[in-house]
Amino acid sequence: MMDRRTFLSVLAAATALPARGSAGTKGMTLADVATPFDRDILAERARILATLPYKRRAQVPDAWLNLTYDEYRKLWFDTRNALWRDTDRPQRVDVFHAGLYFPQAVHLNVVEDGQARRINYDFYLFDKTDKFPDIPLDDSLGYSGFRLRTELEKKGIFQEYAVFQGASYLRGHGVGEIYGLSARGLALKTADPMGEEFPDFTDFWLEAPQPGSDTQVVYALLDSPSVTGAYRFEIRPGDVLEMQVSAQIFARTELTHLGLAPLTSMFLFDDTMRQRFSDFRPAVHDSDGVLIHNGAGEVIWRPLANPTRLQISAFGDNNPRGFGLMQRKRKYSDFNDLEALYHKRPGVWITPGEAWGAGSVTLVEIPADLEIYDNIVAYWRPATSIKAGQSHQFSYAMHWGAQPTPETADMPVKVLNTAMGGRPEGGEVIVIDFADSADVPEDLGEVEILLRASAGTLTSGILQRNPETNGPRLAFTFKPGDASLAEFRAQLRLKGAPLSEVWLYRWTKA
16 A cells, blocks of 8 residues: 555656646636735634634545545646646646545635635546546535645746645655655644644645745644644745744644654665665665754754664753754665655755744654655654643744755764674674764874763774765774663764764664
8 A cells, every 4th residue: 555655756746747638728716705814814713713622624525535546646637727827927836636645625725915715626627537437526525735836947847846735744845856754734742642633734825926036925724623723834945945934823722742843754774774674775765864953052963763663762952953854865876766766855954933942852763664654753842831722833944955954064074874783793883974074184083082872882983084985984883781772972073072963873672
């Protein structure tokens, strides 16, 4: 069975196919009735909604939910019908049909001059093959989401760069990249024994961009049993896709396990665990580590793991400067995969827009045996809960790209790769490769090694230059003894000051 993440990637490619068959080219139409709209009106709507009992939205007919994946793919949006298709506006908007993995329709609206008008549902904006089933059309049908396109590399060629579809999920990428990890509007009770709750974006408003503008503004209404929210996304595509997010959420119930700026990704294996997977590829993942720039100025790199048991890590902090899930492997040979092209997947960096106070960057790693599963979640968890009836405002920037961190120039020497494997006489050899940098002295003997483990024994680290990267390589042997878990911390230092990122890793006995 295909998962949502793989399905979205294939669906995006399918909707880009040349149009053929029965679809018309009249384009989208808007409702005749317009209503006033701005961010204050949206916030007030979310506030009032939070005072009312949660009401689950109706699903599309069973015939649409019971479509097979192959059947659903036989219906796609005809891009000749895109919103703003024959205008001088710089954006094009395509829509996705509800059904299969997307059981509920969302409301899409266009905002112009402070007035909002609903985009009418029209089945005939879509194209289909003669193999698409003859199934009923009724008033419960609609669109499950939308994607954005603009002229990224060549005038007259509108390429996609962002998708909003399913719950509060959204995806994006920079120029020359493909979709990988996802972001969400909000995370609730992730990996909590109470069970995770997935809020929905139920309504979207797309602000009509002016000719020449490089920005698309999208508003969204969030709803779930525990919380409602009013969101604004200011989206600027480019080599690095930038999204400025501002939100106000309203608690229906006390929010004790809240995740802000959540990111969801996939990590199956890399050089730390090759022995568990028989695969022709050296690595399989959308992201290979979580990067944290904490409030104290320390930069932490934590390689991701695919544990055999659920693993939750909390990196306590106060007013974080930023965090994100990265894909640092950027060469085809890192993955050797002609189809998935993992080396073209973006990383995402989160920069808080204001002081977020006390809390923790939380990393959830879920066991997975196939690459179809999203098994990695990272988010900011505030230390204090939000009481029922209270609201909370926050903002942040998301940067999507191969090198998405805006403050890269101010960061220390980064970790490129982590590898480990057993020794015949017992124990594990652990190797950490750091990037080449002008800050690294020619004589590596001047570099100090900080190396610690919470359990077991370590040999003294050996620092050598990697002839391929020209950067330093730190190698050491770890013998766990009776330990089933050990936390590692390593860093290169020069004259008593940090030279490299802090490398953290959690080792668990297989």
